């Protein structure tokens with residue numbers, strides 16, 4: 136029988152007059168990969184912040200191993216076994232790649248059982264796993280975007296999490312880099328880490344997720360196996376609606392540029 140790693144129960148999050156999340160409930164099975172998707176502004180990052188203890192939800196609760204996350208100080212959530220990566224990647228730029236990861240190992244869940252040397256050894260292992268062993272001595276500031284994302288994953292893994300929250304680690308990567316990132320996430324998951332993956336790249340989400348939760352305007356509108364969820368009319372509408380709106384905006388911009396060009400070159404040939 137599968138075991139529940141995280142329970143999200145009736146979570147609501149209000150910012151002033153805006154409910155960024157309303158009545159969101161779902162369970163995350165231990166060892167699974169949960170894909171969290173939804174149009175821009177649907178509440179994905181807010182939910183990651185609630186799960187990682189950055190925000191205390193206005194209603195409801197997130198429980199992990201029987202403990203309510205909101206009752207645990209933010210800096211202690213990682214000691215419970217939950218780690219996350221950030222959408223905006225910010226390594227310690229002047230430290231080497233190895234040192235960046237070792238710092239995580241020094242402050243993570245098992246830090247009390249680890250010497251400084253042990254932390255560096257753990258960093259070495261993780262750099263091997265994420266494919267950064269060859270650049271371990273370089274300053275983090277010199278890394279390419281895909282390598283910075285690998286470093287972000289290594290830093291989060293250094294905290295020895297049971298659950299890892301990944302916020303758009305594949306954004307800005309090309310097709311080959313996305314495949315490599317997926318391979319890395321599969322390796323991490325195969326080592327027993329439960330993953331919650333927020334990503335706009337549908338192909339990537341479908342290929343890695345055990346199950347998918349879809350948010351729209353802060354509410355859960357679908358949950359289930361990837362194929363079932365993505366075929367749901369409600370999900371298609373939420374996505375088509377937002378793509379359509381974006382396309383209209385692009386068309387308006389193109390029209391405005393064309394009008395401006397015509398004003399500068401009235402003969403019609405810019």
Ligand SMILES: Nc1ncnc2c1ncn2[C@@H]1O[C@H](COP(=O)(O)OP(=O)(O)OP(=O)(O)O)[C@@H](O)[C@H]1O
Pocket residue numbers: 150153155173174175176177178179180181182
């Ligand atoms: N700290 C905050 N204060 C006020 N409003 C916020 C705050 N954080 C998020 N919001 C609002 O909550 C809503 C959900 O935002 P959120 O960033 O969680 O969406 P998202 O699904 O992660 O979007 P994206 O895909 O663009 O990253 C948005 O309307 C956003 O403007």
